[in-house]
Amino acid sequence: MLSEFLLAEMNRLGTQDALPLHRQLYEALRRAMLDGKLGAGERLPSSRDLAEDLSLSRNTVVAAINQLSVEGYLASRVGSGTYVNDNVPRAAPSRGARHGGQPATLQAGRLSTRGIALSTTFCATELEVQPFTPGMVDFSAFPVAL
Incomplete structure (x- = not known):
């Protein structure tokens, strides 16, 4: 379900702008969080699973996830995974x-x-x-x- 939304959003972004793939994925994940498709505390799939589902390089997925983590949208827990932050930055x-x-x-x-x-x-x-x-x-x- 999440992968389908991300692919649709990335496809929309790719046709509108010539954004690099990691930026398209970043925007799609960010939109999913702001729209409530990914709720606070929800666990993201692993970068390997996400890369496989979206047919992207793992480096592309990791770049998008790292940027979202730096901006405070995601929180990583060692040995547990990456989760949507409880206090996602507002618009x-x-x-x-x-x-x-x-x-x-x-x-x-x-x-x-x-x-x-x-x-x-x-x-x-x-x-x-x-x-x-x-x-x-x-x-x-x-x-x-x-």
Whole structure:
């Protein structure tokens, strides 16, 4: 059942974007957790079983599972397996809830063109990976009003 959902989701992702296989599997597993198809505390199949069911390389499966573990979606227990974390990270807040609850357009009035461009791009609170995200600047704590 899980393998069928993952294959369908990966097929959908593969036709929309040219994502690598490990990223397609990552997105499919993440979607399964966020949609409730994989509940909190539920055990994932072993990486070998999952690789065989999905006809993927084990390295591809391990890369996706490792990324989900790093992000807090999965928890590994030595000798027991990999489980969906009890407190799966929630979806990102809406874009208008940035900068202390005020929309960016209201506070961007006195900024330079570069400042407006930076303040209207994604901040770290809107990303699925929040800490130490390369290439993304977090302006949520910047005193824009000053």
